[in-house]
Amino acid sequence: MRKRVPQPREAVLRMRPYSPPTEGRADKLRLDFNENTVGCSPRVIEFLQQRLDANRLATYPEYSEAKQELAAFFGVEHDEMLLTNGTDEAIQVLINTYVDDGDDVIILRPSYAMYRFYAEVAGAAIREIDYRSERLAFPLDELLLALRPNTRAILISNPNNPTGTAVSIEGIERILRRAPNAAVMVDEAYYEFCGITAIRHLGQYPNLFVSRTFSKLYGMAGMRLGCLFSQAENLASVHKAQSPYSVNILAAMAARAAVRDTAYISRYVTEVLAARELAYVSLEKLGIPYYRSQGNFVLLRIGERALEVRDRLREAGVLVRERTYELPGCVRVTVGTRDQMRRFLAELERIWK
Numbered sequence: 001m002r003k004r005v006p007q008p009r010e011a012v013l014r015m016r017p018y019s020p021p022t023e024g025r026a027d028k029l030r031l032d033f034n035e036n037t038v039g040c041s042p043r044v045i046e047f048l049q050q051r052l053d054a055n056r057l058a059t060y061p062e063y064s065e066a067k068q069e070l071a072a073f074f075g076v077e078h079d080e081m082l083l084t085n086g087t088d089e090a091i092q093v094l095i096n097t098y099v100d101d102g103d104d105v106i107i108l109r110p111s112y113a114m115y116r117f118y119a120e121v122a123g124a125a126i127r128e129i130d131y132r133s134e135r136l137a138f139p140l141d142e143l144l145l146a147l148r149p150n151t152r153a154i155l156i157s158n159p160n161n162p163t164g165t166a167v168s169i170e171g172i173e174r175i176l177r178r179a180p181n182a183a184v185m186v187d188e189a190y191y192e193f194c195g196i197t198a199i200r201h202l203g204q205y206p207n208l209f210v211s212r213t214f215s216k217l218y219g220m221a222g223m224r225l226g227c228l229f230s231q232a233e234n235l236a237s238v239h240k241a242q243s244p245y246s247v248n249i250l251a252a253m254a255a256r257a258a259v260r261d262t263a264y265i266s267r268y269v270t271e272v273l274a275a276r277e278l279a280y281v282s283l284e285k286l287g288i289p290y291y292r293s294q295g296n297f298v299l300l301r302i303g304e305r306a307l308e309v310r311d312r313l314r315e316a317g318v319l320v321r322e323r324t325y326e327l328p329g330c331v332r333v334t335v336g337t338r339d340q341m342r343r344f345l346a347e348l349e350r351i352w353k
């Protein structure tokens with residue numbers, strides 16, 4: 001007899017499992033998840049060591065100190081910012097707050113997988129707008145044309161993972177003006193490598209949501225901390241849909257130390273930008289086409305050998321991410337330090353020849 005189990009919701013039955021390759025990465029050069037490749041500021045570790053004690057761990061987290069310091073750092077009022085368990089939770093609570101079963105949600109393709117993931121869980125009617133085939137540019141006109149009065153949410157990664165391309169603030173503003181009924185989320189996970197931000201426009205647009213993360217530049221992906229910004233009234237609603245202790249106390253503490261070490265952060269950004277230029281030069285020498293990026297990663301058009309190259313790099317201890325399922329022949333490589341890129345490029349050259 002078949003075992004009887006509870007029947008999942010239709011929306012969940014329709015989903016394909018999503019399991020990024022997160023295991024067994026510890027001793028490899030991690031150029032596969034766009035993380036900080038050298039780790040967080042040593043001040044973060046010191047701060048945690050000084051402040052952490054059994055009593056603090058025994059207590060449910062309190063966020064007021066962290067919220068105050070982070071709001072000041074980001075230049076917003078404390079009620080214009082919500083701490084979240086990574087950007088992923090920001091996406092989830094935004095969708096839970098604004099999107100019902102069957103609602104119209106617009107995302108771009110290819111883009112960060114979790115937009116589709118949470119929209120699917122919610123049972124949304126998802127429409128995907130393709131990045132332009134020409135240089136994978138942001139499809140602004142196509143997106144504006146696709147807007148409907150009943151569009152409930154639009155999720156944009158700026159700059160976009162995995163294409164590395166970005167839309168200007170003027171472009172974002174056109175979307176905001178044309179979609180007054182939609183929650184427009186601008187995910188700025190890679191902001192620091194690009195410099196374009198919509199945060200300064202929160203006051204002007206009641207439909208704007210911006211997210212930032214501590215997973216990339218700040219080197220704290222394992223902590224799971226993100227921030228969602230919007231007008232206070234919006235965040236009061238989103239907060240109602242969020243579990244009260246989803247951010248753990250270590251993350252809330254660590255973020256304060258992370259934003260204080262501005263020298264460490266700006267040094268890393270400068271290093272990555274130099275390493276990205278170095279990578280471009282070598283890729284051109286090798287004759288491997290790539291897309292110019294505004295993030296700490298570059299998309300390479302390897303062609304038919306994409307999976308072989310990914311596998312042989314892994315054998316050499318270098319992890320990169322294949323994207324052939326959405327961009328034929330493409331592999332995405334995280335940009336780390338110049339030394340790390342030299343190692344990657346040397347292995348790539350060896351394999352390529």
Ligand SMILES: Cc1ncc(COP(=O)(O)O)c(C=O)c1O
Pocket residue numbers: 033034085086087088089112157160161187189212213214215221224225226
């Ligand atoms: C565009 C984008 N947003 C968010 C994330 C993940 O952020 P978090 O670790 O804060 O959930 C990623 C990670 O790859 C990303 O590429």
